[in-house]
Amino acid sequence: MQGARSSAHLLLLSCLCAAVATGYPFRMPLDLDVTPRVTVLTSGLQGCRRFHSSAVNYSTMFLEVDSEHLYVGARGAVFSLNASDISAGSALTIEWEASPKQKSLCQQKGKNNKTECFNHIRFLQRFNSTHLYMCGTHAFSPLCAYIDEKRFVMSSEPEEGKDKCPYSPTTGYTALIIDQQIYTASQYEFWSFPDIRRNSPSPTLRTEDAPTRWLNEADFVGSALVRESLGSSTGDDDKIYFFFTERSQEQSTTHSHSRVARVARVCKGDRGGHLTLQKRWTSFLKTRLICSLPEFDFHFNMLRSVFVMPGLMPQDTLFYGIFGLEWKNVKASAVCRFSLSEVQESFQGPYMENQDPGSTWKEYTGKVPDPRPGTCITDALRARGINISTSLPDDVLNFVRRHPLMSQQVQPFDRRPLLFRKTTDYTHMAAHVVHGLDGQMYHVLYMGTDEGWIHKAVEVKDQLHIIEELQLFEEPQPVTNLLMSTKQMSVYVGSPSGVVQLPLSNCRRYTSCYDCIFSRDPHCAWNGSKCVDVMAEANRSSLIQDIQHGSIGCEMMQYDIVQRSRSVRVGDDVLLQCELSSNLATPLWMLDGREVQGYDLNSGFRTGTDGLLIIEARQDQSGLYTCHTVENNIKVAIVTYNVTINLDLPLPPPIDPVRSISSILPPSTDQPSSEGPPSLPNHSELLSPRNMEAMYLSLITILGGLCVVLTVVLVYVGFCLRAGSRGKYSLRAAAAAYPSSKKSMRSRKQHRSSSHMELKTISIHCNGNGICNGVSKYNGSIQDGGFLQIVPGEGHTSFNKEPPPPAPPLPPTPQHTCDIPSGLSATLPSVLRRMNGNSYMLLRQSDSESTSPLCYSFSEELNRILEKRKHTQLLPRPDESSV
DSSP states (O other): OHHHHHHHHHHHHHHHHHHHHHTOOOOOSSOOBOOOSEEEOGGGOOSOEEEOOSOOOOOEEEEETTTTEEEEEOBSEEEEEETTOTTSSOOEEEEOOOOHHHHHHHHHTTOOTTTTSSOBEEEEEEOSSSEEEEEEOTTTSOEEEEEETTTTEEOSOOEEOTTTSOSSTTSOEEEEEETTEEEEEEOOSTTSOOEEEEOSSSSOBBOOOSSSOSOSSOEEEEEEEEOOOSSOSSOTTOEEEEEEEEEOOBOOSSOOOSEEEEEEEEETTOOOOSSTTTTBOSSOEEEEEOOEEGGGTEEOOEEEEEEEEOOSSGGGOEEEEEEEOSOTTSOEEEEEEEEHHHHHHHHTSOBEEOSSTTSOBEEOOSOOOSSOTTOOOOHHHHTTTOOSGGGSOHHHHHHHHHOOBBSSOBOOGGGSOSEEEETOOEEEEEEEEEEOTTSOEEEEEEEEETTSEEEEEEEETTEEEEEEEEEOOSSOOOOOEEEEETTTTEEEEEOSSOEEEEESOOGGGOOSHHHHHHHTOTTEEEOSSSEEEGGGOSOOTTOBOOTTTSOOSOTTOOOOOEEEEEEEETTOOEEEEOOOSOTTOEEEEEETTEEOOOSSTTSSEEEETTEEEEOSOOGGGOEEEEEEEEETTEEEEEEEEEEEEESOOOOOOOOOHHHHHHTTSOOOOSSOOOSSSOOOOOHHHHTSHHHHHHHHHHHHHHHHHHHHHHHHHHHHHHHHHHHHTTOOOOHHHHHTTSTTOOOOOOOOOOOOOSOOEEEEOEEEEEOTTSOEEEEETTTOOEETTOOOEEEEOOSOOOOOSSOOOOOOOOOOOSSEEEEOTTGGGGTSBSOEEEETTTEEEEOOBOOOOOSOOEEEEHHHHHHHHHHHHHTOOOOSSOOTTOO
16 A cells, blocks of 8 residues: 555646646646636736836835835835826836946946846835835845935935845745834855845844754745734734745655745744844744645745735734746646744744754654743743843743744644646736625635736635736736735836736626626625726615626616628538637527537538537528627526528629620720611721721730739748748638638637647649648648647747737639639538637647548639629628628
């Protein structure tokens, strides 16, 4: 049994290593990926305000709710913005660049003169009622300064900041000002160890390095003050929590991780020891945060960001953490929630110890000194004569020095993540509580990604439902900071290029009752005619909202259904479009009340998220087609099509070629035509100089026009050949290359996904026997009857300011052209696969046609096309879904 378990672990480890080595996107054994319901691109953002300047790297933000100011620290500058509208022209600026001398010294240290040798603002908070305090890297020589808030200028000369601010702009760092005392955590100098410090005023404190190092290559991401003192005016039991990732000290037979997530705490009233732990923390303890999928024995060990949500009582405080994987080339994120009571229970549990610096840490089973090591000085200890930490006994302080790590690990709520996202790296988050119309309180989270997207999610039944994803920038860039204000009803997002202000919700986006209910947005509700913001409504008794299920409340509501008509000929291919606004919805087509089965190859239908394709229409396929969207087990009709399939359509009147040619010639003026039909001119009249001149002019005109047409065709063919040499075409352009491919499924709006497909161009060659083969330009192999080959991409998404122009359709070659008798059915895929919840990707082509297409000459093909167009009936008012 033990051998089988070990073999299974080795097999799982081998699979994970192989996936990492090949760079293949990580796939969980169980599909736990959460798909955002709605995708909104930059062009669709509403109520968005932006601020940017000549500075870059807007990574530090501080929001003053009462004064309605947003303070932003960037590279070489600090800004004061109007929190209600950051785009207003009233921004105040403090320029604070590193001196040329300091930049030169930075370069001499071997640092990058394009990124590191600048003054990056890393710390910006309120110091007292009149001043702010800020610190910057100052080209690897940190400085700090006070800001006069009223005049928004530096109130004094900068002071030394190497003990308060890291040297590098990318080093993990967190800082707080509490009661005019500065608490920081970072690796300050590039040759020092990570440290948690209280810098000013005295006494200054820091963590211990020997004989037991308390921090091991720690990378800090956040900190928070939790006022745990109940009934105490001095806050004697208030603690400061620090969150970080560090190199693991534990070694066990079941888990072995190089890095683990931690939470550490110190008491706000700590003053250090008298002789032992002098100028060191006497209350420092740390423990491990677990965020994992226990059924798969899989752990997210890298802590990226933390948001602390205070509760009504200190024990109700919650910690939301964003976790990632240790493998840098695998993108995935998980969100776990922890309670303060679970953290406190861990710090009250057993300690860990190691006898020697190189030995394995294990649980301490000996006697624990009294008072308990790591506790704060409270009234209970003062009653025993211990009034300050310097009065603690030496045995307690020695125990703290050697036992900083706790044995009991902190598990997340429900012992599993609230959210898991493949191919997404979350960077920062913010959250707040919204009261639903059902009387419950819902936690709404805003999470920024490394590519500049914001995901808005609500916690329902201990899981996160992503309401929407918003693309903030056309060019991908990471979200470097995220703040939220319920007073301003705004979310503030920092990035390398600027600051973006978004409304907490945009209920106007939902245009129907079902769309409003399906969103499950606690901010939004249906008032009978439109989707409104709940906070803005005084009378909420008639509002409709269903956050728990997202399905109840719209049964009696009337709504309009789009009605359209189609009239086509037998044998044509008909595309009936039906766009679904939700990524979680699936389409359902009904024909005269019966469900359309569009997955069987012989059914004559193909279904996708963007419409229904009728292949080689038959008369028995006429009728009323209705497209429904199915979401949360609710079926809602969107559009109807009244399709009429005729055996044949009326033909246009035939063209008399003799009359057409004679219309070019000028009428004869030699003889009057007062009576009867005009007679044909005799031979001598035709050879008259006047008529000969007219004929020559006509022939020259015709030949000149033909030359122009041929020139245009040759230029066009040359352009297409050059475009074809690039080897990539869109599906629509490739399908349009052949006359018989009359229609193609319109692609759904492109989802921002890490997977894409590459279409290999295949040139058509016809041999002398009239057989056409597809020869791949990509690998040179011959594939019969195929025109497109789809290759899975590597997972990189590109965001351009302007979408690339579509590839032009391939024109027929001057010598030969090929036609497929079966029309679009020979080029449409026989298998459709759901990708990322909102689109279908083509996997392979239909192999129902085994015969190769026939080849025709250029003139024959042109005649066939013209003849075919004569049978096409044009609708008097075609709509946008006509093909």
